[in-house]
Amino acid sequence: xxxxxxxxxxxxxxxxxxxxxxxxxxxxxxxxxxxxxxxxxxxxxxxxxxxxxxxxxxxxxxxxxxxxxxxxxxxxxxxxxxxxxxxxxxxxxxxxxxxxxxxxxxxxxxxxxxxxxxxxxxxxxxxxxxxxxxxxxxxxxxxxxxxxxxxxxxxxxxxxxxxxxxxxxxxxxxxxxxxxxxxxxxxxxxxxxxxxxxxxxxxxxxxxxxxxxxxxxxxxxxxxxxxxxxxxxxxxxxxxxxxxxxxxxxxxxxxxxxxxxxxxxxxxxxxxxxxxxxxxxxxxxxxxxxxxxxxxxxxxxxxxxxxxxxxxxxxxxxxxxxxxxxxxxxxxxxxxxxxxxxxxxxxxxxxxxxxxxxxxxxxxxxxxxxxxxxxxxxxxxxxxxxxxxxxxxxxxxxxxxxxxxxxxxxxxxxxxxxxxxxxxxxxxxxxxxxxxxxxxxxxxxxxx
Amino acid sequence: xxxxxxxxxxxxxxxxxxxxxxxxxxxxxxxxxxxxxxxxxxxxxxxxxxxxxxxxxxxxxxxxxxxxxxxxxxxxxxxxxxxxxxxxxxxxxxxxxxxxxxxxxxxxxxxxxxxxxxxxxxxxxxxxxxxxxxxxxxxxxxxxxxxxxxxxxxxxxxxxxxxxxxxxxxxxxxxxxxxxxxxxxxxxxxxxxxxxxxxxxxxxxxxxxxxxxxxxxxxxxxxxxxxxxxxxxxxxxxxxxxxxxxxxxxxxxxxxxxxxxxxxxxxxxxxxxxxxxxxxxxxxxxxxxxxxxxxxxxxxxxxxxxxxxxxxxxxxxxxxxxxxxxxxxxxxxxxxxxxxxxx
Numbered sequence: 001x002x003x004x005x006x007x008x009x010x011x012x013x014x015x016x017x018x019x020x021x022x023x024x025x026x027x028x029x030x031x032x033x034x035x036x037x038x039x040x041x042x043x044x045x046x047x048x049x050x051x052x053x054x055x056x057x058x059x060x061x062x063x064x065x066x067x068x069x070x071x072x073x074x075x076x077x078x079x080x081x082x083x084x085x086x087x088x089x090x091x092x093x094x095x096x097x098x099x100x101x102x103x104x105x106x107x108x109x110x111x112x113x114x115x116x117x118x119x120x121x122x123x124x125x126x127x128x129x130x131x132x133x134x135x136x137x138x139x140x141x142x143x144x145x146x147x148x149x150x151x152x153x154x155x156x157x158x159x160x161x162x163x164x165x166x167x168x169x170x171x172x173x174x175x176x177x178x179x180x181x182x183x184x185x186x187x188x189x190x191x192x193x194x195x196x197x198x199x200x201x202x203x204x205x206x207x208x209x210x211x212x213x214x215x216x217x218x219x220x221x222x223x224x225x226x227x228x229x230x231x232x233x234x235x236x237x238x239x240x241x242x243x244x245x246x247x248x249x250x251x252x253x254x255x256x257x258x259x260x261x262x263x264x265x266x267x268x269x270x271x272x273x274x275x276x277x278x279x280x281x282x283x284x285x286x287x288x289x290x291x292x293x294x295x296x297x298x299x300x301x302x303x304x305x306x307x308x309x310x311x312x313x314x315x316x317x318x319x320x321x322x323x324x325x326x327x328x329x330x331x332x333x334x335x336x337x338x339x340x341x342x343x344x345x346x347x348x349x350x351x352x353x354x355x356x357x358x359x360x361x362x363x364x365x366x367x368x369x370x371x372x373x374x375x376x377x378x379x380x381x382x383x384x385x386x387x388x389x390x391x392x393x394x395x396x397x398x399x400x401x402x403x404x405x406x407x408x409x410x411x412x413x414x415x416x417x418x419x420x421x422x423x424x425x426x427x428x429x430x431x432x433x434x435x436x437x438x439x440x441x442x443x444x445x446x447x448x
Numbered sequence: 449x450x451x452x453x454x455x456x457x458x459x460x461x462x463x464x465x466x467x468x469x470x471x472x473x474x475x476x477x478x479x480x481x482x483x484x485x486x487x488x489x490x491x492x493x494x495x496x497x498x499x500x501x502x503x504x505x506x507x508x509x510x511x512x513x514x515x516x517x518x519x520x521x522x523x524x525x526x527x528x529x530x531x532x533x534x535x536x537x538x539x540x541x542x543x544x545x546x547x548x549x550x551x552x553x554x555x556x557x558x559x560x561x562x563x564x565x566x567x568x569x570x571x572x573x574x575x576x577x578x579x580x581x582x583x584x585x586x587x588x589x590x591x592x593x594x595x596x597x598x599x600x601x602x603x604x605x606x607x608x609x610x611x612x613x614x615x616x617x618x619x620x621x622x623x624x625x626x627x628x629x630x631x632x633x634x635x636x637x638x639x640x641x642x643x644x645x646x647x648x649x650x651x652x653x654x655x656x657x658x659x660x661x662x663x664x665x666x667x668x669x670x671x672x673x674x675x676x677x678x679x680x681x682x683x684x685x686x687x688x689x690x691x692x693x694x695x696x697x698x699x700x701x702x703x704x705x706x707x708x709x710x711x712x713x714x715x716x717x718x719x720x721x722x723x724x725x726x727x728x729x730x731x732x733x734x735x736x737x738x739x740x741x742x743x744x745x746x747x748x749x750x751x752x753x754x755x756x757x758x759x760x761x762x763x764x765x766x767x768x769x770x771x772x773x774x775x776x777x778x779x780x781x782x783x784x785x786x787x788x789x790x791x
Binding site for chain 1: 450451454455457458459461462516518519520524598602603604605606607609615616617629630632633634636637705706707708710713716747748751752753756763764
């Protein structure tokens with residue numbers, strides 16, 4: 001056996017010194033040359049997709065993730081390019097964002113604010129994500145938006161419908177493409193008045209959190225201005241499971257319309273309960289009793305099955321739209337996954353493209369430059385007609401769809417029919433509208 | 449008055465589900481001495497038995513219909529269930545329509561099997577361990593079962609309608625002399641209540657009037673002596689576990705049309721069912737049933753607008769509030785026996 005001077009201790013010591021030596025320069029450059037949070041230095045850029053992968057909205061989250069993956073593929077020049085060819089701004093050419101290949105990390109929000117913040121934080125600090133997007137609950141969106149503001153990254157909200165996201169809780173680093181409760185009310189109320197008359201008495205069941213409150217307020221205001229009367233508004237706990245004890249008193253309350261301000265599993269359960277109680281076959285005040293679900297999604301419609309037929313609601317987007325942008329998106333999504341995209345998928349895909357486009361136009365990943373490029377930006381070709389990203393509150397203004405549960409669906413995806421495309425002008429409101437007042441954007445934070 | 453009757457009716461079907469689950473919990477606790485936190489998962493699996501049978505019956509092959517187009521503009525592929533091929537379209541759709549009642553037959557062997565596997569495979573190793581260990585392992589098992597179901601069926605609720613014949617609701621108000629529509633109640637919920645009553649009656653009759661039941665009751669009272677008499681009480685208890693699983697499963701099957709099954713429905717019921725067991729008195733079967741209905745009705749009353757106007761938020765805490773009051777005045781619960789969980 002030959003004698004050697006190499007010892008375990010020695011190897012470890014040398015390794016540690018060498019390791020520290022290699023790491024030293026990067027530690028210095030990372031902190032000294034940083035112009036803003038997570039400035040991409042290599043030839044790739046990392047985006048953080050924060051969606052519910054477990055919990056009650058997991059199916060919605062899965063569809064959002066499919067859309068994000070598709071968007072990344074298109075940005076990097078893969079697939080058929082989807083909406084890149086229909087987007088009015090033609091600065092994206094499939095070569096990534098500013099020549100950097102797009103990579104992504106995903107986090108699981110679990111539809112809980114604290115879990116969503118933790119996963120966003122991890123993606124920002126550990127994976128160096130330069131932008132966070134996603135979510136399918138307003139509670140989560142508002143929590144993550146606040147975190148991104150503090151961390152100095154851009155937040156492109158996914159499915160969030162509460163007025164507060166771009167109202168009292170708006171942030172300079174946060175942007176919402178999805179429509180909101182006020183817009184649902186403004187679009188839905190005239191159709192409701194036309195279909196059911198102006199002399200109606202409504203009973204609201206409302207999910208007891210930020211989104212439910214703002215939706216109830218919005219629908220109530222919009223319908224009352226058309227002559228409806230609101231008999232009663234009842235708050236229900238989120239995840240109540242069985243809503244029968246809330247549904248049972250409705251028919252005897254003097255109301256002839258039931259408005260369900262519920263979403264996801266709650267909406268599926270409350271609507272199913274209401275239909276079981278036979279509300280839709282009943283008469284009240286000499287009129288047919290009707291149910292309204294102001295915020296619809298196709299994934300929810302599938303959960304509610306037969307119950308959804310004939311019921312009016314509003315939605316941000318639907319795959320049956322015939323504009324070029326929607327057709328291109330449905331084509332590439334449908335070809336890749338075998339079924340049409342949901343409204344959640346649409347808004348997430350569009351948000352990713354809008355972010356990439358803003359970076360490209362600004363010529364920088366700096367959140368403040370990106371925010372500036374998005375503010376007051378007018379675009380078209382992404383599915384809802386000409387759209388404005390309003391500078392005052394970072395809310396997109398575009399056409400809104402009023403939809404109805406289809407009576408004779410031809411497939412499990414063909415569940416909603418578009419009743420009316422409400423023009424953008426009808427759903428616009430002043431930035432200081434009372435339903436949105438109370439907060440301020442503040443100034444953008446680049447984390448520098 | 450009509451509102452009160454309505455809420456009593458309403459409480460009865462929720463109470464039926466609590467009572468059925470609590471009955472199974474008490475059976476397992478009384479016979480095996482195990483606190484089974486996986487019992488809610490058995491209820492959930494029962495509901496998914498209905499979903500599974502519905503899916504099995506609806507298994508289809510695709511026929512291309514050239515006259516219609518799908519969302520990408522290709523010829524539409526229409527699903528034709530195999531049962532339609534075998535029995536013709538009318539009988540085929542009737543079979544699918546009746547899948548929930550049929551699932552009762554389907555679920556009994558499945559649930560007994562799952563129960564026996566659970567007991568032999570995992571729970572029997574925890575008989576002599578402290579209750580805390582039993583709670584941890586059964587709770588873990590519940591999470592595992594829940595995740596398996598989510599993996600297979602996804603996270604969203606799956607609509608599982610009752611047969612068409614039972615849709616709509618019954619107008620009680622007219623019978624009692626109120627205005628039409630004052631007291632209406634869905635047919636299926638009435639059936640659920642009747643079904644629960646039959647099952648509860650059957651379990652009691654089984655324990656009261658059969659030799660097997662007698663031995664089990666003797667075992668609940670004094671396991672050691674029954675063993676010394678040369679009776680294989682362990683085996684009997686395994687069967688009881690299977691039976692309790694079947695009761696929870698049946699409660700789940702019949703509940704599927706009331707609320708579309710989702711993977712966490714078991715947890716929603718489990719916690720309340722435990723409160724029911726404790727309020728009813730640990731180890732007391734009639735106590736579990738009585739407390740189940742009592743708390744179901746109370747919960748219903750608490751969500752009345754008139755009550756909530758006086759005590760906001762009462763609907764979410766009423767059960768726990770009543771549980772605290774009952775336990776303060778009767779520490780063993782409504783019908784608890786001396787010596788249970790007190791050694």
